Amino acid sequence: MKLEMTLKEVQDSIIDEFSVFDDWMDKYNILIEMGKELPMIDPKFKVKDYLIEGCQSKVWLYPQYDGKAVTFTADSDAIxxxxxxxxxxxxxxGRTTEEIIMADLYFIDRIGLRQNLSPTRSNGLLSMLRQMKLYAMAYKAQGSGQSQ
Amino acid sequence: MIDIDVVRSDFPVLHKKVYGKPLVYFDNGATTQKPLCVLDEVRKVYTDYNGNVHRGVHAMSDRTSEAYEGAREKVRLFINAAKREEVVFTSGTTGSINAIAYSFGERYIQPGDEIIVSEMEHHANIVPWQILCQRKGSVLKVIPFNDQGDLDLDEYLKLLSPRTRIVAVTQVSNALGTIVPLKEIIGPAHSMGIPILVDGAQGVQHGFTDVQSLDCDFYVFSGHKIYGPTGIGIMYGKEKWLSELPPYQGGGDMVDRVTFEKTTYNELPFKFEAGTMNYAGAIGLGRALDYLNELGRNEISDREKTLLAYATERLSSVPGLRIYGQSASKICTVSFLLENIHQYDTGMILDKLGIAVRTGTHCAQPVMEHYGIDGTVRASLCFYNTIEEIDALGTGIEKVISMFS
Incomplete structure (x- = not known):
């Protein structure tokens, strides 16, 4: 899978998309829209093994590794x-294990997500991020060529 | 009659704005706001006379001890305990239940003994008993409730057995709002010589609790849910029980005489008050109880009934809204879900509208399991809330529905 944008470019484009809205209701509205476009996880992976702890709402995250890049699909019961x-x-x-492990996700602060989500929700977000990085580390440790 | 404008002016935080919108505080089940007189009282402890209680010969210690014991007397009167010795200060409801579960367990529980709780308990009245069961090899039995939110008293009677050692039940369900008919729980247990612990965390602030008339053996509650400070709570126990139970914590002030060979314990209630207590919290709690008495406990109760009736009617008019907990006897708590909308989504949007509700399981996961749901949205009201605020919630919920449909 080849990505068109760098990690920095995609973060900057998200910051741009959110910057036009001052009102939090509008920001929630785009989040709701974005949620609808989420690459949906195969229902068979919506099981405990792929459930992320730390959210008041449930999040399932399923990783796949083709030896170069990690692809994630996911779902949540809350929109x-x-x-x-x-x-x-x-x-x-779709990024490499190295990119995921090293990723500095400054967009979270810049679009006001961290401040505007409650601490428990913020933890959920952070645990999801931590989980993504853990998967990347695990794949990297396994060495190349091994697919999930 | 409560003058709502005057009452609200007693609570500075109610006039705050969140996200630029007037705060609508509907999370009183989690913690209540504090009137100025309570804040002033706590401040006065530290600005006017602070000294450690029961310790010194000096005036400051004396005055603090006097205020602390004065607060104990206020609590005694508020719940109508027979003696001051029966009123023990703790850190809160959870602290009280853990203390009783430990001490009662040490003294009375043997392998195979049974402890009864209900399906609608807060985790604080489940887990300490489970820990005790693990420690002593005893067995936890559970009184079920029906879909309306009322305990099944027939099932309760079947659970009582010669092995039952204690029944621990809530006065009011925090998740459903149900007021439990305690006399119907206590009577049959007492006829078999079984003591009762009542978790008053959600009950004591909504009306009258008379521990002598109820005849409960233990009654516990938290200061912060009854307009007092955090970190203070009450463990009431009949003297005949408290004098039998061993202390659960050792330390200063709870002892009579200490040698390395043997220590004898102080008299009640000090036997259960090891170390420096939260005396400023206790004194603040005493002032909060004064405040409620000044407002009038009947008046508070009447106003809360009016608010419950209106909130139930207003929310019931919203299409797709289901209320969980429809007992005929409720405090002014409305737990609900919107059709096809996650409770967390509802709570997040209401938050942005300045409306504070609680979402999730409310530390009562068995209640959620009963209905096969992951959680609810809970609006828990009290006397300082208004009809206008309920309307704001109604409008907010309608906004949520429009955003997610």
């Missing part, structure tokens, strides 16, 4: 959470 999940996937899915 706003699904929007946030969609953003993380848009930024990190």
């Amino acid at each position: 706003i959470t699904r929007g946030i999940v969609a953003l993380l996937i848009r930024v990190l899915s």
Whole structure:
């Protein structure tokens, strides 16, 4: 899978998309829309093994590795959470293990997500991010050529 | 009659704005706001006379001890306990239940003994008993409730057995709002000589609790849910029980005489108050109880009934809204879900509208399991809330529905 934008470019484009809205209701509305476009996880992976702890809402995250890049699909039972999940996937899915491990996701602060989500939700977001990085580390440690 | 404008002016935080919108505080089940008189009282402890209680010969210690014991007397009167010795200060409801589960367990529980709780308990009245069961090899039995949110008293009677050692039940369900008919729980247990612990965390602030008339053996509650400070709570126990139970913490002030060979314990209630207590919290709690008495406990109760009736009617008019907990006897808590909308989504949008509700399982996962749901949105009201605020919630919910449909 070849990505058109760098990690920096995709983050900057998200910041641009959110910058036109001052009102938080509008920001939620785009999150809701983004949630609808989330690459949906195969229902058979919506099981405990792929469930992320730390969210008041449930998030399932399924990784696939082709030896070069990690692709993520996911879902959540809450729509706003699904929007946030969609953003993380848009930024990190399809990137190399190295890129994911090293990724500095400054867009979260810049679009006001961290401040505007409650601490428990913020933890959920952070645990999802941590989980994505853990998968990348695990794949990197396994060496190349091994697919999930 | 409560003058709502005057009452609201007693609570500075109610006039705050969140995200530029007036705060609508509907999370009183989690914690209540504090009137100025309570804040002033706590401040006065530290600005006017602070000294450690029961310790010194000096005036400051004396005055603090006097205020602390004065607060104990206020609590005694508020719940109508027979003696001050029966009123123990703790850190809160959770602290009280853990203390009783530990001490009662040490003294009375043997392998195979049974402890009864209900399906609508807060985790704080489940987990300490489970820990005790693990420690002593005893067995936890559970009184079920029906879909309306009322305990199944027939099933309860079947659970009582010669092995039952204690029944621990809530006064009011935090997740459903149900007021439990305690007399119907206590009577049959007492006829078999079984003591009762009542978790008053959600009950004591909504009306009258008379521990002598109820005849419960233990009654516990938290200061912060009854307009007092955090970190203070009450463990009431009949003297006949408290004098039998061993202390659960050792330290200063709870002892009579200490030698390395043997220590004898102080008299009640100090036997259960090891170390420096949260005396400023206790004194603040005493002032909060004064405040409620000044407002009038009947008046508070009447106003809360009016708010419950209106909130139930207003929310019931929203299409696709289901209320969980429809007992005929409720405090002013409305737990609900919107059709096909996750409780967290609802809560997030209401938050942005300045409306504080609680979402999730409310530390009562068995209640959620009963209905096969992951959680609810809970609006828990109290006397300082208004009809206008309920309307704001109604409008907010309609906005949520329009955003997610």
